Amino acid sequence: MRAFDAGWGGAVWKTIGEPITNVSSRYSSIDWDGRRMMGFNNIELISDRSIEINLQEMAEAKKRYPRHVVIASLMVESKRDTWHDIVQRAEDAGADGLELNFGCPHGMSERGMGSAVGQVPEYCQQITGWVKEKARTPVIVKLTPNISDIRMPARAAKRGGADALSAINTINSITGIDLDTLQPNPNVDGKSSHGGYCGPAVKPIALNMVQQVMADPQSALPLSGIGGIANWRDAAEFILLGCTTVQVCTAAMHYGYRIVEDMQDGLLGWMAEKGFATIDDFRGRSLPTVVSWNQLNLNYQIVARIHEDLCIGCQLCYTACWDGAHQCIHLDRTSPAPDTTLTPAMVEAEAARRISMTPIPKLDAGSIHSNAVTPLERIPRVDEHHCVGCNLCSLVCPVEGCITMERVDNGLAPQTWAERSAAEPVRS
Amino acid sequence: MSFVEQARVHPETSARFGDFHPPLERQAALAEANRCLFCFDAPCAGACPTHIDVPRFIKKIASGNLAGSARTILDANILGASCARACPVDVLCEGACVLHRYNKKPIQIGLLQRFAMDSLHASGAPLPFTPAADTGLSVALIGAGPASLACGAELRRRGIRAILYDAHPLPGGLNTYGVAEYKLPLIESLREIEMLSQLGVEFHFDTWIDAQRLADLEGEHDAVFLGIGLGAIRQLGIPDEHLPGVTNALDLIAGYKSGKLTQVPPRVVVIGAGNTAIDAAIASVRLGATEVHIVYRRGPEQMSAFSFEYEHARLEGVKFLWHAQPTRFLGGNAVEAVELTGSITLPADLVVLAIGQETQPSLSQKVQLDRGRIIIDRASGQTSNPKFFAGGDCINGGREVVDAVADGKRAGIGIAAWLEAKLARI
Numbered sequence: 001m002r003a004f005d006a007g008w009g010g011a012v013w014k015t016i017g018e019p020i021t022n023v024s025s026r027y028s029s030i031d032w033d034g035r036r037m038m039g040f041n042n043i044e045l046i047s048d049r050s051i052e053i054n055l056q057e058m059a060e061a062k063k064r065y066p067r068h069v070v071i072a073s074l075m076v077e078s079k080r081d082t083w084h085d086i087v088q089r090a091e092d093a094g095a096d097g098l099e100l101n102f103g104c105p106h107g108m109s110e111r112g113m114g115s116a117v118g119q120v121p122e123y124c125q126q127i128t129g130w131v132k133e134k135a136r137t138p139v140i141v142k143l144t145p146n147i148s149d150i151r152m153p154a155r156a157a158k159r160g161g162a163d164a165l166s167a168i169n170t171i172n173s174i175t176g177i178d179l180d181t182l183q184p185n186p187n188v189d190g191k192s193s194h195g196g197y198c199g200p201a202v203k204p205i206a207l208n209m210v211q212q213v214m215a216d217p218q219s220a221l222p223l224s225g226i227g228g229i230a231n232w233r234d235a236a237e238f239i240l241l242g243c244t245t246v247q248v249c250t251a252a253m254h255y256g257y258r259i260v261e262d263m264q265d266g267l268l269g270w271m272a273e274k275g276f277a278t279i280d281d282f283r284g285r286s287l288p289t290v291v292s293w294n295q296l297n298l299n300y301q302i303v304a305r306i307h308e309d310l311c312i313g314c315q316l317c318y319t320a321c322w323d324g325a326h327q328c329i330h331l332d333r334t335s336p337a338p339d340t341t342l343t344p345a346m347v348e349a350e351a352a353r354r355i356s357m358t359p360i361p362k363l364d365a366g367s368i369h370s371n372a373v374t375p376l377e378r379i380p381r382v383d384e385h386h387c388v389g390c391n392l393c394s395l396v397c398p399v400e401g402c403i404t405m406e407r408v409d410n411g412l413a414p415q416t417w418a419e420r421s422a423a424e425p426v427r428s
Numbered sequence: 429m430s431f432v433e434q435a436r437v438h439p440e441t442s443a444r445f446g447d448f449h450p451p452l453e454r455q456a457a458l459a460e461a462n463r464c465l466f467c468f469d470a471p472c473a474g475a476c477p478t479h480i481d482v483p484r485f486i487k488k489i490a491s492g493n494l495a496g497s498a499r500t501i502l503d504a505n506i507l508g509a510s511c512a513r514a515c516p517v518d519v520l521c522e523g524a525c526v527l528h529r530y531n532k533k534p535i536q537i538g539l540l541q542r543f544a545m546d547s548l549h550a551s552g553a554p555l556p557f558t559p560a561a562d563t564g565l566s567v568a569l570i571g572a573g574p575a576s577l578a579c580g581a582e583l584r585r586r587g588i589r590a591i592l593y594d595a596h597p598l599p600g601g602l603n604t605y606g607v608a609e610y611k612l613p614l615i616e617s618l619r620e621i622e623m624l625s626q627l628g629v630e631f632h633f634d635t636w637i638d639a640q641r642l643a644d645l646e647g648e649h650d651a652v653f654l655g656i657g658l659g660a661i662r663q664l665g666i667p668d669e670h671l672p673g674v675t676n677a678l679d680l681i682a683g684y685k686s687g688k689l690t691q692v693p694p695r696v697v698v699i700g701a702g703n704t705a706i707d708a709a710i711a712s713v714r715l716g717a718t719e720v721h722i723v724y725r726r727g728p729e730q731m732s733a734f735s736f737e738y739e740h741a742r743l744e745g746v747k748f749l750w751h752a753q754p755t756r757f758l759g760g761n762a763v764e765a766v767e768l769t770g771s772i773t774l775p776a777d778l779v780v781l782a783i784g785q786e787t788q789p790s791l792s793q794k795v796q797l798d799r800g801r802i803i804i805d806r807a808s809g810q811t812s813n814p815k816f817f818a819g820g821d822c823i824n825g826g827r828e829v830v831d832a833v834a835d836g837k838r839a840g841i842g843i844a845a846w847l848e849a850k851l852a853r854i
Contacts, residue, residue: 033462033490034455034458034459034461034462034490312526312527312529312530313467313471313526313529314465314467314468314526315467315468315469316465316466316467316468318468319468344468347468347469348469351469351473351474351479352479353807354474354479355477355806355807355834355838356474356475356476356477356479357477357824357827357831357834358477358515358516358519358520358827358828358830358831359519360732360825360826360827361731361732361734371523371524371525371528371529372528372529373529374526374529378471398465398530399530
């Protein structure tokens with residue numbers, strides 16, 4: 001109800017089933033560069049409270065917030081009668097829709113539920129069918145990412161009659177091991193277990209799976225996007241790949257429902273700027289631009305360009321290109337002629353020989369200069385004839401807009417691998 | 429008895445001279461370390477006279493390898509803990525940080541270095557280096573300041589005996605006796621030297637080396653290193669300069685740091701506007717003076733103190749009198765005032781001279797000088813007399829601890845290379 005007050009339109013009430021006993025502890029996370037919880041992991045099972053209490057409270061929430069959508073997330077034994085029963089009870093309590101949790105990768109799967117269902121398309125189809133026999137409200141099947149091809153369970157759910165899908169559930173994970181105690185996290189009395197991974201770290205995986213489902217006509221259904229969504233930008237990206245709605249959990253666990261306000265404010269601001277009046281104006285807009293690799297233009301060429309006025313002289317692009325890419329960035333701007341033979345080891349050896357002193361105004365009159373301008377010798381140069389346009393330098397550059405990737409006109413007509421291999425069967 | 433146990437720091441002095449820059453907490457250090465871009469051929473490392481591989485030690489803090497971080501620092505600078513506190517980082521590593529050209533706030537390299545070094549000291553681990561097998565060679569080092577200590581450490585790591593002679597009862601020279609206590613406490617300097625002496629550096633304290641003794645040492649050793657610093661504070665050469673109550677900045681600073689001086693009278697006048705003058709003026713404030721003036725014969729543009737030192741002095745309430753030159757001291761049994769150009773009389777209970785130090789010609793007869801500085805080959809520290817090497821204030825005219833360490837380090841490596849080449853010829 002705090003989420004509704006904060007501005008969210010609906011909630012998924014997860015997960016209702018025969019109450020279980022949870023362990024403590026239950027969560028663990030990974031930090032990145034001093035920031036907390038870039039990736040989050042849980043070994044929590046479904047609700048440890050009874051079905052009756054969950055449904056009573058759901059009914060109460062619906063009474064107080066009749067205009068908000070409440071979806072009941074369900075997970076019960078794989079028996080037709082049991083599913084019929086829980087569907088009936090959830091809908092009687094006022095649920096506006098049902099989400100079938102076929103994705104939970106830990107604990108419940110050992111008991112034949114959660115991802116144990118989601119990983120077997122036949123089970124997925126069958127249980128979806130059972131639920132559809134009974135349900136009066138829309139049925140959403142929640143997919144597990146712990147599978148080779150997420151389209152298989154998605155197609156099965158569609159065959160089973162699902163009205164919609166949601167993806168992704170959490171990813172199997174062990175977040176880390178305490179190097180003092182050698183104990184993996186989370187620690188439950190000296191033991192740990194694999195859990196479900198989520199949070200900002202999983203977003204790229206989720207986006208890929210959303211695209212896979214939405215680009216597959218046999219899978220595509222209205223899709224609720226899940227996986228690392230923490231702000232309006234993330235939400236917009238999922239919608240651009242075709243999601244109808246998005247779900248947020250970890251970010252609210254991290255910061256509370258205060259995050260809702262900017263999700264709304266930021267998204268509306270961006271939509272106004274782009275001229276989108278409704279969500280439908282941009283839903284799926286990016287989907288057609290994701291194609292198979294063999295549909296990419298092999299003759300498209302870009303090269304890196306370093307904007308000297310923005311360069312701060314960190315030389316991260318230089319070391320990245322030398323040690324991690326194609327050795328086409330050089331430190332030769334003050335050399336009499338371009339010098340592509342100067343290796344990082346030679347640069348470092350030269351630096352070690354330099355003698356420097358503390359500048360003392362009285363002793364060093366005139367030789368003390370400001371640090372406001374990057375000295376020319378520290379600004380790397382791109383050898384555009386050898387640059388392959390890989391993007392690495394622009395990705396490592398800490399200054400926005402300092403390295404841009406610019407198109408080079410090579411005079412070649414667009415050609416994809418599919419076209420090339422069709423024209424001159426298989427060479428390179 | 430350890431150096432630290434021999435030191436007698438007055439507790440009130442410690443209280444009055446608390447850390448000017450408080451240390452970083454572990455999490456703050458981690459966040460700051462992660463902010464570092466990890467530049468290639470980093471300008472901060474280039475600006476450091478000892479070329480500490482700054483991004484490397486910072487990334488080791490970020491990865492939680494604190495022992496490795498401290499070792500990275502010490503490998504380049506055996507007085508890494510002292511330099512972390514005493515260095516004017518604004519004009520060295522932090523001044524060179526590329527972030528000045530980006531989001532403007534440089535990485536707090538000095539505080540991160542201190543964090544790594546404090547962690548090493550707190551861990552109780554030994555110095556992460558050992559002396560090499562004995563070569564049978566020995567070097568006499570005159571002075572036990574930063575230059576000689578750094579030189580001695582390099583020699584020991586190459587199996588050469590390093591025997592240091594110093595007129596003071598404790599090692600460290602100006603590192604121990606001359607750096608403002610709120611930057612580098614005397615105890616911390618001694619603690620670091622205690623660690624360094626695990627390399628087997630030998631000390632002879634309370635030993636004044638004159639020309640004759642130097643000649644003896646030259647005969648007894650394979651090489652001699654001169655880390656003799658500068659001489660006494662210059663005199664103004666004006667009437668009544670020897671009145672009681674007229675002292676100099678080095679004596680004042682050494683006095684309070686070693687616990688001999690615990691308070692100063694209300695009105696203090698410091699003559700000169702270099703970094704040492706600032707240290708003396710701020711110390712006077714901390715030691716109870718109510719009115720402290722710095723008197724300088726030229727204007728603020730010519731002042732040799734760093735601008736951040738000047739700002740610090742102003743914050744402490746020090747007043748500056750520009751374009752004012754003392755013409756004579758006034759007083760009967762003790763100084764009562766300073767007469768300045770333009771017949772201004774400035775009342776004073778204590779006058780502190782801080783107008784630079786003389787060079788020390790007595791020990792310099794064996795080597796060539798240039799305007800009072802010993803001439804050396806910068807890369808090796810070798811003087812005009814091949815058996816003599818030199819470093820620190822006596823060759824650079826009076827710079828920072830880190831410059832002395834860099835000089836000493838190069839000289840230590842230079843001596844070892846010279847001796848090795850000499851042996852190879854035999």
